[in-house]
Amino acid sequence: MVLGEDSPLPGSAADVEDLVRLLRGHVAQLGARTPPGTPALLRTQQLCSDSLPEGFIPSRVYLVRLAEATQELMAHVERGGPGPISVESGRRWRKPTVNVLRGAVFALALACLVFAASVPRT
Template identity: 50%
Template sequence: MSLAPPVSRDLLTAAAETVALVLEENSPLPETSDDVETLAARLRGHISQLAVALPAGDSAVTRARKLGSTAVPDGYVSSRVHLVRLAEVTQSLIAAARGRDPFERLPGQRLRRPSRDSVRVLVFVLALVTLVVAASVPRT
């Protein structure tokens, strides 16, 4: 059992949004080195906040802290690769933090619709209960 504080939905949502800025297919690459530094700083902040809520010996936490402590390398390609790796380890921390709360949904994830047969059974049970209640009411 972990004594770490629970992670708020706002923190998980903010971290997931930052990760989406980097990892989504339709998201453009940062144009300037300042953009890369800004995104890297945001991801490092999410890593430090999420790592507090997870067990210290967790391999995802250790990997994220190690990668988060390294500086963004010079060069266009290497800095973007480092940014993607930061986003990936942040994503693994988000998944680990969500693993502590089984009722947490991903942002934008819709609830699953029940199957047609489940709805039919529910309607049948409600109709049967209504008949039983109606039959048990005394007639006047």
Template identity: 50%
Template sequence: MDLPPAERHLKRWEAVGMTGQSMTVAVAAATPSSCDATAAAAETIALVLGEDSPLPDSRRAVVDLVQRLRGHLMELGALAASGPAVDQAHAISSADLPDGYVPSRVYLRRLALAMNDVLAELPAVSGPS
């Protein structure tokens, strides 16, 4: 499939957040082998950054989301060209999760924003024709 130039770098992906409401997240076009990883990362990002997504109510929920985002970074970091977004995401990811309600949620949001930037940097690849 050959995408028009305007859509070659970013596609839109529909995600359903924790509240059941959907939101649209920008994700990079990906090869079939990386589509699942890209979609999974976008879904996790939507759970954190969604306009109607509530803050996680427990430390365990924050830890689970942070671990998911770190896993997505490990998977997608190899696909993205080395650049500022990947470096920033690795720097944030390598830091310890802070204690406390507000600091841990701020860290989670920063990591999700960095991962969204990584998705935007993934190289655009045309799928099969």
């Protein structure tokens, strides 16, 4: 919402505060998935700990900087940067795509049809 080329800057101070609160919530969620001491996390947390500046231009500049830092942190998490230590030591399965699920359902239905056709009628 903040970094889009066609996105207008928020007009009121309340809108800026709402967006900053939303971005800080995203940082908290992403921070849980990022190991402590990661440079992207430290930069973003430093921005989050700063107070929202007074004035129209400084508050919008802060909002954009926070959005860029959050986006950088999100890219780090999506790239598969090292995550927090997990308790589970099993293999993590990827979520199958819709077409894989459709194929599995079709194969199961076909197998049921073949089985039903092979059973003798009485």
